Amino acid sequence: MCPPPNELYQFSVVSALMDGVASDGLPLSSLLEEGDHGLGTFRNMTGELIVVDGEAYQMRHDGTVVPAPGQPDSEGYHKTSVTPFAMVTKFAPSVTTTAPIQAKDGVEPVLARLVPDARNTHIAFRLDGAFRSITVRTAAGQCFPGEGLRDVASRQNELVIGPLRGTVVGFRSPQFLQGVAVAGVHMHFIDDDRQAGGHVLALETDGEVTVQVAELWRTVMDLPRGDKQFNEATLALNAEGIAAIEG
Amino acid sequence: MCPPPNELYQFSVVSALMDGVASDGLPLSSLLEEGDHGLGTFRNMTGELIVVDGEAYQMRHDGTVVPAPGQPDSEGYHKTSVTPFAMVTKFAPSVTTTAPIQAKDGVEPVLARLVPDARNTHIAFRLDGAFRSITVRTAAGQCFPGEGLRDVASRQNELVIGPLRGTVVGFRSPQFLQGVAVAGVHMHFIDDDRQAGGHVLALETDGEVTVQVAELWRTVMDLPRGDKQFNEATLALNAEGIAAIEG
Numbered sequence A, B: 001m002c003p004p005p006n007e008l009y010q011f012s013v014v015s016a017l018m019d020g021v022a023s024d025g026l027p028l029s030s031l032l033e034e035g036d037h038g039l040g041t042f043r044n045m046t047g048e049l050i051v052v053d054g055e056a057y058q059m060r061h062d063g064t065v066v067p068a069p070g071q072p073d074s075e076g077y078h079k080t081s082v083t084p085f086a087m088v089t090k091f092a093p094s095v096t097t098t099a100p101i102q103a104k105d106g107v108e109p110v111l112a113r114l115v116p117d118a119r120n121t122h123i124a125f126r127l128d129g130a131f132r133s134i135t136v137r138t139a140a141g142q143c144f145p146g147e148g149l150r151d152v153a154s155r156q157n158e159l160v161i162g163p164l165r166g167t168v169v170g171f172r173s174p175q176f177l178q179g180v181a182v183a184g185v186h187m188h189f190i191d192d193d194r195q196a197g198g199h200v201l202a203l204e205t206d207g208e209v210t211v212q213v214a215e216l217w218r219t220v221m222d223l224p225r226g227d228k229q230f231n232e233a234t235l236a237l238n239a240e241g242i243a244a245i246e247g
Helices: A014-018 A104-114 A149-154 A228-232 A239-246 B014-018 B104-114 B149-154 B228-232 B239-246
Strands: A007-011 A037-041 A048-052 A055-059 A065-068 A086-089 A095-100 A122-138 A157-161 A164-173 A184-191 A197-205 A208-216 A218-222 B007-011 B037-041 B048-052 B055-059 B065-068 B086-089 B095-100 B122-138 B157-161 B164-173 B184-191 B197-205 B208-216 B218-222
Touching: A014 A149, A037 A122, A037 A164, A037 A184, A048 A086, A048 A122, A048 A164, A048 A184, A048 A197, A055 A184, A055 A197, A095 A104, A104 A122, A104 A164, A104 A184, A104 A197, A104 A208, A122 A184, A157 A197, A164 A197, B014 B149, B037 B122, B037 B164, B037 B184, B048 B086, B048 B122, B048 B164, B048 B184, B048 B197, B055 B184, B055 B197, B095 B104, B104 B122, B104 B164, B104 B184, B104 B197, B104 B208, B122 B184, B157 B197, B164 B197
Parallel strands: A007 A218, B007 B218
Antiparallel strands: A007 A086, A037 A048, A037 A086, A048 A055, A055 A065, A095 A208, A122 A157, A122 A164, A122 A197, A122 A208, A164 A184, A184 A197, A218 B218, B007 B086, B037 B048, B037 B086, B048 B055, B055 B065, B095 B208, B122 B157, B122 B164, B122 B197, B122 B208, B164 B184, B184 B197
């Protein structure tokens, strides 16, 4: 089935990751039927997921990048090809332009100017160009089932990569959806060679980058049915914790 | 188009009502394409909406009930046949039983027992039977555009009705969705003659009632596109305020 363009599809909620619900999830193959642009994580929070032009990649803790779902390997990465949390859309940007974005803080003001009528809904965006440097983190995975995102993130690997050309895939979500999604700007990066990337902590561009934006007014959200861990989780909203980790 | 059974369709979010976003919305006729069981409100928060067996009713502040969308009348109620917030589903209960539910507080434990694997997702439910009394409130509407739900609710009319036979249409939503929906149990009542009803504040049954429950694992949420009032609203989460009014 072909999803309509510019609907947000999300599996589970960020609050569930905060509570460590990551032992199971949606097969990557099912996720890719719902969109061609997006981000998320993998079983046990092993690395970062980026979906770009309909292809999914797992950006691992050791700095390597593999297509997902990939072939089984000696480390068993194929076992992680389910996602306990992801957001994707069939990306059909309504705006394509170039803009000087010097730093991560510069992304939001550009988006706000380009889609001023979408303050209180999700938007999907994409940046393409030359980056002087990108600081990325990749989650190393849970040490035990149920370990919360905050603890997983405390062991995150931070890498500064670049200069290189690549793509930022992101969403901006409204404040009132904190906990369901990540309020504010949430971005993953992958380079043109599909060799390096991660969750974006900081960026410096080399002049102007191409910016594409789509407003997403409809959300389809599936919650993890038949998932005992999800059913038994507390899932209290931890807005401050999410802002600290994902912002 | 016919929606699949037991998906939650929601238009807008409760946080928007809290901020007084109620000048526009989804036509009732469009809402009724998305489900046959549900609740919500009307333009300017004029009365309470209940959808039961595919029929929609407006339960007004003066205690009267009219089909919605109805015929234009001298008071202009036809103008309110758009909903700024509503939740509906095509209700296909997986459980039908009878249970003694003495009071409003007794509803949640019965639901929890009937669908123990749905703690962290929405459920839709319905109660049918004889009620000794029901305390309902009906919102009188905003005094000015943008007036928040808390102030509107402070002028609510409370009526004790019964004994009578009727139907409770409700949803139970998880805590982590407070602000998107109403966390906990949210119920509207209408009597068998479609003459009286409202948002349920208290109830006493006359012995056992029929209870029907469905688990809702997929949500489709539309946000108010092209709605200037929605776009300009702050929409901060006000969990405490919602619990005080809608609980």
